[in-house]
Amino acid sequence: MVDLAHRGAVADTPGPATDELEAEVTADTAPVQASVDVAALGRRLLGSWADVRTRGRALAADPALHPVAGLSLDEQRERVLGQLHYLVEHGQVNRAFPVALGGHNDHGGNIAAFEELVAADPSLQIKSGVQWGLFGAAVLHLGTERHHRELLPDIMSLAIPGAFAMTEIGHGSDVASCATTATYDPETGEFDLHTPFRGAWKEYLGNAGKHGRAATVFAQLITGGVNHGVHCFYVPIRDENLDFLPGIGGEDDGLKGGLNGIDNGRLHFTHVRVPRENLLNRYGDVAPDGSYSSPIDSPGRRFFTMLGTLVQGRVSLDGAAAAVSAMGLAIAVTYGNQRRQFTAGSDDEVVLLDYQRHQRRIIPRLATAYAMNFAHDEFLVKFDAVFSGAADSDEDRQDLETLAAALKPLSTWAALDILQECREACGGAGFMAENRLVGLRADLDVYVTFEGDNNVLLQLVAKRLLSDFSAKFRHADAGALARYVARQTATRAYHGTGLRTLAQTVRDFGSTARSVQTLRDAGVQRELLTDRVETMITELAQRLRPAAKLPKAEAAALFNSQQNSLIEAARAHGELLQWEAFTRALDTIDDPGTHAVLTWLRDIFALGLIESHLEWYLIHSRLSPSRALAVGAYLERLITRVRPHAQDLVDAFGYDAAHLRATIATGVEAERQDEAREYYRAQREAGGAPIAEKSRAPKKR
Amino acid sequence: MVDLAHRGAVADTPGPATDELEAEVTADTAPVQASVDVAALGRRLLGSWADVRTRGRALAADPALHPVAGLSLDEQRERVLGQLHYLVEHGQVNRAFPVALGGHNDHGGNIAAFEELVAADPSLQIKSGVQWGLFGAAVLHLGTERHHRELLPDIMSLAIPGAFAMTEIGHGSDVASCATTATYDPETGEFDLHTPFRGAWKEYLGNAGKHGRAATVFAQLITGGVNHGVHCFYVPIRDENLDFLPGIGGEDDGLKGGLNGIDNGRLHFTHVRVPRENLLNRYGDVAPDGSYSSPIDSPGRRFFTMLGTLVQGRVSLDGAAAAVSAMGLAIAVTYGNQRRQFTAGSDDEVVLLDYQRHQRRIIPRLATAYAMNFAHDEFLVKFDAVFSGAADSDEDRQDLETLAAALKPLSTWAALDILQECREACGGAGFMAENRLVGLRADLDVYVTFEGDNNVLLQLVAKRLLSDFSAKFRHADAGALARYVARQTATRAYHGTGLRTLAQTVRDFGSTARSVQTLRDAGVQRELLTDRVETMITELAQRLRPAAKLPKAEAAALFNSQQNSLIEAARAHGELLQWEAFTRALDTIDDPGTHAVLTWLRDIFALGLIESHLEWYLIHSRLSPSRALAVGAYLERLITRVRPHAQDLVDAFGYDAAHLRATIATGVEAERQDEAREYYRAQREAGGAPIAEKSRAPKKR
Incomplete structure (x- = not known):
């Protein structure tokens, strides 16, 4: 589909001509003065x-x-x-x-x-x-x-602080297998809550270490000899003196990697009796005689419905990750615009953010933070629609779950990556607690594994993508799959916005600059990102197809052999969602100058994603080697374009000194640098500066 | 050089056939029973x-x-x-x-x-x-x-705890520009140490916050109106009551992201007088009359010689990073071999390390930890040779500096990556301080920016590589460069171990398995890794060539435009050094079973590096798309092979419970899991287990 010309060694593979790229970017944006309306963009980001x-x-x-x-x-x-x-x-x-x-x-x-x-x-x-x-x-x-x-x-009112006792030490992500039991006793009308072994202790529970007086405890509901699966029970755990009630035991988790303002702890139950009414019975109830009833017949669907009502944890972690990323970038960009180090051909030292490497470290992450922000707002709108009842069909709820499972991993991992790069970009100052970056990173660390381990969540996404895919091909054979792929490709070519266009451009014009320009086309970006998800899922579906006919253990082994690819496909899907949200957000930006800068930033986000998966695009012949080489060069150029607006872009996040509370983001560094430059300037003017030995003595080596 | 056949869409790009890979690995290793002699390997790792x-x-x-x-x-x-x-x-x-x-x-x-x-x-x-x-x-x-x-x-004897006062708040990595002055006064025979402005405060100094009674202070030595550059002075700073001496001031850095057992702090000097003899005068001295002398004429070389004597900081950080990586992996592998989650076609849940994704997260990092360990030992031998005087020529010292600047960044970054992945792989347990991973990571965090910021160090490496390169082509034109590249390539083909062989294999045999096998050839791995460094440096030299003729500012701008590529080239060089050390270490492993496992591990390290730069190999036509695709598949296969030996490989590092001190690495998890499995087994045998609702009721959806 794309021309893969034979390419020789080194001398044959230069990057795209710098001048052409330059001319193209300039021509492209000349009509609009790129500048950020910080106040307006700030309102949009809210x-x-x-x-x-x-x-x-x-x-x-x-x-x-x-x-x-x-x-x-x-x-x-x-x-x-x-x-x-x-x-x-x-x-x-x-x-x-x-x-x-x-x-x-x-x-x-x-x-x-x-x-x-x-x-x-x-x-x-x-x-x-x-x-x-x-x-x-x-x-x-x-x-x-x-x-x-x-x-x-x-x-x-916080009269009763409480713990959410779902996770067990032996079952973190696998809630359905939790081992705590709640056995109904029709004689007394009570549930007997019990922890059968050490692995079933409830673990990592906020408020359980010290302050909690009650807990919502997830346990296998057993009545009449039947296990109806995991249900939730309201269980008092401590008296007003904060001593454990009879049958309740626990331990304090003590010091953690972060979030040490929270008293996480462990709980266990030794035949603790609670009244039948303490079953939180919206999705399953037990009558006094012990008979079980539920509005949802399927135990599996009931379980997922119950868990689905708690999706808001993931929503809020996604939002918090976006917020803290923005804060970290605000600190690092402010410092990078003030701190100077090494001279480059003049008396003045260069501010860090004028170094190419520094820009490369910071600005693509700024693009990611914007993508996270815009994607999060759409996510929250979807959440609100489901929970307000405005759009809460089964499919809506499943979509929301999938969105949560795709976005929360990407944003929480990105937050750690951003905070760490920001901390390193601030050098030793970044390591000082007073500059906040290390503390924020330490606190956010656990976001990647709680409320659903990121790797586990991404597998849920991949399974959903696979089941959507297989729904189309429920009875299809490999031939049908191949025809589907061929048709998809043909359709793309017909619409003229896709890969064919990309290839055509190279052939028709033979100009690197012109063909690179194509990568800034939103349709092409969408096509490249979408195509990767679709292709990965199609390939996975083909490889997993035999599983249906295999014995259970062999099917599990086959599935396990594709686990890494499943997770990568899910990640690609999440990246596409972020890109789409960023792209939709561009339509809501009225100010032309802001629109120009944000479009560059969106392009940086897109090209950064494509660059990070470049080997995939090359192996799958979606990009030619010369085009692939242009991705990095073009990214560099866009980063240079956005660089003058970096401060505006972080200021627009709207966090002020009372939020950032980082000494290095207060302007103290600019004062220090100005004082130093003034000292040397005055010294030069007064003529009292010592002469450098090297400028006095003849050089010897 | 390598055949880049036109490749179609999805269906045309399968991975290499699993059976072929399987057969090949098995055939390759059948003669030797792979098994690790833990004690012997442990001795080797020391x-x-x-x-x-x-x-x-x-x-x-x-x-x-x-x-x-x-x-x-x-x-x-x-x-x-x-x-x-x-x-x-x-x-x-x-x-x-x-x-x-x-x-x-x-x-x-x-x-x-x-x-x-x-x-x-x-x-x-x-x-x-x-x-x-x-x-x-x-x-x-x-x-x-x-x-x-x-x-x-x-x-x-620690009677005088002291600070090493080199870094200034305004000049972290740029020591040559530090602003503290030491002006000699021949009247009194004293140096006047002075901090001219806030940016010149000495910063982040261990022992300066509280315990230090003296400091070795780096300052611009000025005598007779001439600045002879940075020299080091011994300066008492606190009296026996730990109160600052006259003219000395400072602040405590307070809480940091880690290493909080150390009292880092800031120091400043207001015309502090020290006797002339307090100049540490090995490389530069001032006579009573103020005349300056040095055994090294060039101020630049003198500066680098002085700094070079302090390279041991980087040596020890490299070693510590390797050690802590090994400890983190020992914790995570032990836990991953005990913790179970989710079933896969049987009653028992699966241990984490049997999941493909978990293996993918842990085992390549184990390979990296081995590479770091072996590279570090060679580094330490080199260091000892220089400092013992056994081999301390200027070139030896420069080689040592370059080695330090290449290895310390790679190992300290790898340590953070390894510790973080280990912490996430242990889930919530990984976030508990009692399991050590978060604390070790927090402490190691600053290793990537102190004793030379990693990005700055890698630039030094790249400059050395460039100057070695340009020494060969001091008067050469672009034509000579091109001929060099061509000759290099030809030489490789002639020797028959290089890229040509790789391409030939594909053409001659047309077998994926056979050609993949080539990637396990150490000569081919070396060639691929070496070629990448050489090509990157050659390309950089070509791009930077015009700098010599440009005005200072433009030359600086050109250099800056290649900064990111310079750093990537230096990283490639460091990776090659690690690979070479790992490969040399294989020759020292006598036990055939251990040798087989470590060879797999070395191959995982090599293929992991190649995979991480796959787009480069594709763009530069060093690997065909089908070969590139085989890299990942083959890596998966090797990881599966090493997996049964993972515990032995971490045990061989030789850290026991007294070092790891992580609750989850003590066997407590295996006890919990065994208890749980025994509970369920007994319940099944007794027939008293509740019936699952889903196995009782007809399924509905």
Whole structure:
């Protein structure tokens, strides 16, 4: 499809001519003066719940909600608990709860506000999330009206801090296999909650280490000798003196890699009896006589429906990851625009962000942060539609799950990558706690494995993609698949926006600059990214096809042999979703100068993705070697174009000094550099500078 | 050179046939039973100073040298200071110092022992390094006999803890531009040390925050109105009550991202007077009348010679990074071999390390850790040869510098990558401080930017490669370059071990399996890795050629436009060095079973490198698309082969429970899993297990 000319050695493979690239970028953008309207872009970045976010961000600037350096573990935890009470006092925690109980039934706004707390302190965000987004949400979404009435007020007011006891030490991601049992006893009308062995201890639970007085406990519901699968139970765990109730035991997780404002801990149950009514019975109930009933017949679908109501954890982690990435970049870009090191042909030293490598490290990550922000807002809109009931069909819920499983891994990994690169880009200063980057990274670290391990989530995405694919080919043979692929390709060529266009351009014009230009076409970018997902899934479907006919163990082995490819395909899908969100967002940018800069940034995002998978595009003949070489060169050029706008782009995120709280982002570095330059300038003018030995003595070697 | 056949869409690009790969690996290895002699391999991994390391590692197992959880910042610092005294009392700190002063003049052994301390606590390693490897080494290597006699005894005994005051807040990597001045006053026979502005404060100095009583201060030596460049001065900073002496000021750096057992801090000098004799005058001296003399005429060479004597910091960071990587992998592999999650066609759940993705995450990193270990030992031998005087020509010293600048960045970055992947591979357990991974990663974080920022070091490597290259072509034109490249290629083909062979194989046999086999040929691997470095440097030299004729600023701009490529070329060089060390190490493995496993591991390292740069090999026509596709498939296969030996391979590193001190690596997880499996087995046998609802009810959807 694409011409793969024979290419010789070194001298035959230069990059595209610099002048041509230059001319092309300039010509392309000459009519518009690229410049960022920071205020307008800032409003756009606040997204669909801008007012809520603005208020939430103002709250996050409140020093009462900030961590204090040097506190002991106990003091940190008490401070964050106090901050939760402060949120209650300021009416910040009720948005998602029923109107009848003083809430607003506003699910999207609730998450938006909650995400803003990460700018105050990730421990505060997550401990709030445990209390109201997990413990409270389990009662809200898995319980029924009587639970709401009886339990939610104390949860909302923090009278009862609680733990969300789902994960077991032996079953992190595999919730369906959790081993805690809840056996109904019709004699007493009680459930008997029991931990059968050490691996079934509930583990890593926020609020369980110290503050929790109750827990929503996930356990296998057994009644009449039948296991109806995992259900959730409301279980008091500590008395008012915070001593464990009879039958409850546990341990404190102690120090962690981050989030040390939260008292994570372990819980176990030795035949703990709770009344039948403590079953959160929205999706499954047990009558006094022990008979089980559920509005959902399929145990599998029931399980996923129950878990699906708790998707908001993933939504909010995605948003928090986007927010913290923006904060990290704001710190590093500000410092990189002020810190000088080494001279380059003049008296003045060069600011870090003028170095090509520094730009390469920072600016593509800035593009990723924008993509994450825009994708997150769409994700939140989808979440709100499902939870408000505006669009909550089974398919909507499945789409939301898949979106969560695709975006949360990408954004949380990206946040760690961004924070680490920012920390390194700030050198030793980046390692100082006072500059925040190390602390934020430490806190965000666990985001990649909690609320669904990233690798496990991506497998869910891949399975969904495969099942969508196989739905089209339920009874198809390999021939049908091949015809499908051929047809897809033909269709693309016909529409004239796809790969054929790309190849044609090379052949027809023979100009590197012209053909590179094609890569800036959004249709071509979409085609390249989409094609990769589709092809990967098609290949996987072909390889996995024999599984249906194999014995269970062999089928599992075949599936395992493709696990890595499955995860890579899911990641490609997530990247496409981010790209699409970024591209749709461009249509909402009215200011032409801002639009020009953001289009470059979107192109950087797209070309960065293509560059990171370049070997795939080459192996699959989607890009010719010369085109592939142009990707990197063109990326460099776009980065240079965006560089003057880097400060505006991070300023538009809207985090001010009260959020960043990083000494190096306060302007102190510019003051130091200005003082140094002034010192040397005055010395030169006064003529009192010592002469350098090397400029005095004749050089010898 | 390599056939790039036109390749169609999906269906036309399958991976190499699994059966062929399988047959080939099996055939290849059938004569030898692959198995690891853990004890013998363990001895080999201890390297050239095995006895020293064995004793050092025994010492590192001593609880007196371990950190204690939950200490305040002050308590952590006092504990580590106490541990330094403990090292003194146990005679552990004198190896590098002169025999006359009770030392052993054993430079390699000193570093080997010092590196082992990282297994006790990275803070202990680094604070020891500050005291004896930087502060003490500056006096040793930059001072002369009178300094040794007068100053070293108190440094060796820790009577005078000291700081190494090189870095300034405004000049991290650019030491030559540091702004602190030391102006000689012939009237009094003193140097006047002065900090002219805020950016010249000495920063991030271990021992400066609290414990340091003196410092070796780097400052511009000015005498008679001439600046002779950076020299080092011994400067008392605090009295016996730890109060600053007159003219000295400073601040405590406070909390950092890690290494919080060390009291880093800032220092500044307000016309502090020190006697003329406090100049560490080995490479430059000032007579009482103010006249300057040096055994090295060129100020540039003098500067680099002085800095070169301090290369041991980089040596020891490289070794520590290798050690901590091994520890992290020992924890994650042990856990991955015990922790079970999800079933795959049987009653038992699968251990994590049996999942393809988990193997893909862990085993290539295990190969990297081995490469780092072997490369480090060669590095240390080279270091010892230079510092013992056995081979210390200018060229030897330059080679050592280049080796340090190439290996330290690769190993310190790899350590962070390995520790992070290990932490994620252990899920929530990985985030608990009790399992060590987060703490080790936090401590190692700064290794990538201190003792030379990794990106800056790699630029030094690239410049050395370029100058070696241009030395061959000092007066050559582009034509000569092209002929060189052509000749190189021809030579390779002639020798029959190179790329030509690779291409021939494809053409001659047309068999994927057979051609893939070629990639396991060490000569082919060397050729592919070497060719990439040479080609990148040749391309860079061509692009930078015009710089010689350009005005200074334009030349700087041209250089900057290639900065990213320079760094990538240097990284490729470092990877080649690691591969070569790994390959040489194979020759020292006598046991055939161990040799077979380590050869697979070396191949995984090589193929992993090639895979990570696959787009380069494709663009430069060094690999055909079908060959490129085979790289990943073959890597998967080799990983599967090594997987059963993973535990042996981490056990051979020789870190035991007293070093790892990670709860999850103690066998506790295996106990939990066994208990759980026994519970379910007993339940099945007793017939008392509840029936699953889904196996009872007819399925509905």
